[in-house]
Amino acid sequence: MSVDLAKKEMPIGQPEPSGVEQHRNRTNDRYLLWIALFSIIFFIFALQQLDFDYGRLISGTRELPLMAVKMFPPNFSEWEDVLRSVAETFQMTWAATLLSVVVAFVLSFFCAANTAPSRWMFWFLRGFAALMRAIPVLVWAIIFVAALGLGPLPGVLALAIHSLGMMIKVFSDSIEEVDQRVLEAMRAAGAGWLQMIVRGVLPLVYTSFMSWALLRFDIDLRYATVLGMVGAGGIGWQLIRSMHMYELHDALFIVMVMFAMLYTVEMMSNFIKKRMINANGL
Amino acid sequence: MSEIVKADGIAQPILTVSALKKTYKDGTVALRGVDFTVKAGEIVGIIGSSGAGKSTLMRCINRLIEPSDGYVYFDGIDVTKSNKHQLRYVRRQMGMIFQSFNLIARSTVLGNVLNGRLGYMDSVRGALGIFSKQDIEDAMSILERVGLVNQAHKRADELSGGQQQRVGIARALAQKPKLILADEPIASLDPVTSENIMDYIYRICKEDGITCLINLHQVEFAKRYADRIIGIRAGRRVFEGRAQDLAQDVVQEIYA
Incomplete structure (x- = not known):
């Protein structure tokens, strides 16, 4: 059934700190110096190529407060529509996060180096996940809007696919952190693959899975607020519409709601995380 | 406990290790042909310095590590040729105890x-x-x-x-288990606790008639608890015998 990639054999015994390692540290320092130097040179080069009109920076700074004054006061009259799109944003986020977490939970055990049943599956899933997250959410959204039309469905798909790419990676990385020796003990007792996963790996990774899922919910909510700008549902659609119609008082209200929404969720997730950490005595 | 046969006078070899070799992928040669047999109910201490191949030897017996060459017979089964199903049957009869628990x-x-x-x-x-x-x-x-x-x-x-x-x-x-493989069971414990753990292992194996293979790097513990001692050096067996036959110069040769 399983080929046991986990049986990666390593000579037993701890390597002793050696002259080789000290040499390696010194080489690392030199690398860092070169990287720092290159970054500075590239920064200067980039600024020169971009050729900014710095005068605009000053005039723009004057313009900005005027804009804010123009937006003031916020217009609350559309509150029903706005709240409905807030609800839609949450629904999209919840659906996308849950979908990606559930799928990634299953797939991650097939692409962690210490539990993957075959090397083929390991590389395939890791590659798939890398592709999913390498393409930005907004690009996914544009693709799905083009394919499925406007609305929250392409938004959910875009979010879910991008999340999936990240969740597969972070879940399987967490699995790989499980002490190889613990799994060895289970194999020595004659435990099979599924038994090893559920009885051995799961108790050691579920808290980190949960905090990753929580973090991803946070990220997905942020993305969901802007997805509307490409027509993929949520509160972003309200904002882009009022901006296009130059209804700045509406726009200010929407921005305020967005801020309140994200801030509340961040507070809540901090609170939950703290509770989780306390519960685990870490 | 009832199904475990008490070790009495008639002692059959329950484990036979023959010409066992292991070379890791990176070229490290851990075992260069090790032979020994263990009788049912016997407690055998394997001594040697770290890196001598003790842990590799133990893991080749239950195939947590695939041996490169040689044979392991356990209770009439050729472990080295066992398929997945047989291997599970073999492994569940071998309890393993680890240095890091x-x-x-x-x-x-x-x-x-x-x-x-x-x-x-x-x-x-x-x-x-x-x-x-x-x-x-x-x-x-x-x-x-x-x-x-x-x-x-x-x-x-x-x-x-x-x-x-x-x-x-x-x-x-x-x-x-019919056999217990204890890989440095006391290497991360203090001396008093070490003695306590060795007492438990010894008493339980003797009471239940479980055969036991213990990797130890402390010679004194091996002398006290093992019926028989096998000395491993650089992947070869360099000593086999009772504790009293383990003279100081032999110990020095094992750890040289």
Whole structure:
């Protein structure tokens, strides 16, 4: 059934700190110096190529407060529509996060180096996940809007696919952190693959899975607020519409709601995380 | 415990290791042809400096590491040629005890002991932890034996090192093993705890007639507890005999 990639054999015994390692540290320092130097040179080069009109920076700074004054006061009259799109944003986020977490939970055990049943599956899933997250959410959204039309469905798909790419990676990385020796003990007792996963790996990774899922919910909510700008549902659609119609008082209200929404969720997730950490005595 | 045959006068070889070789992928030669036999009920200490190949030898016996060449016969089965199914049958009869205990830190003590039963269960029942009443009763009585019955529902990582190793022993016993492979069971424990752990292993093996192979790097412990000692150096057996035959110059040769 399983080929046991986990049986990666390593000579037993701890390597002793050696002259080789000290040499390696010194080489690392030199690398860092070169990287720092290159970054500075590239920064200067980039600024020169971009050729900014710095005068605009000053005039723009004057313009900005005027804009804010123009937006003031916020217009609350559309509150029903706005709240409905807030609800839609949450629904999209919840659906996308849950979908990606559930799928990634299953797939991650097939692409962690210490539990993957075959090397083929390991590389395939890791590659798939890398592709999913390498393409930005907004690009996914544009693709799905083009394919499925406007609305929250392409938004959910875009979010879910991008999340999936990240969740597969972070879940399987967490699995790989499980002490190889613990799994060895289970194999020595004659435990099979599924038994090893559920009885051995799961108790050691579920808290980190949960905090990753929580973090991803946070990220997905942020993305969901802007997805509307490409027509993929949520509160972003309200904002882009009022901006296009130059209804700045509406726009200010929407921005305020967005801020309140994200801030509340961040507070809540901090609170939950703290509770989780306390519960685990870490 | 009843199904375990007491070791009496008639001692059959339960384990035969023959011309066992292991070369790792990176070219490290760990075993260069090791032969020995172990009789049922015997406690055999394997001594040698770190890097001599003791751990590799032990893991080749239950094939946590694939030997490159040679044979391991266990209770009439050629372990080196066993397929997946047979290997599981072999492994569940070999309890293993580790230097770093290798418990599931966030599971309970009882849960860790019950993991020793997984080799006997179908994969779904085992995964879901649906253990029979008998298994749970047995696990509790094993915990009683190693003096941890009051800690059964604590998390494994709340225990001290010595207690964790006793959980390790209990997990091995839950397998109802014919053979115990103890890989440096006391290397990360203090001297007093070490003695306590060795007493447990010795007493249990003798009482239940379990054959035992113990890797040790402390010669004194091997002399005190082992019926027979095998000395390994650079992947070769350089000594085999009783404790009293292990003269000081031989020890020096093993550790040279």
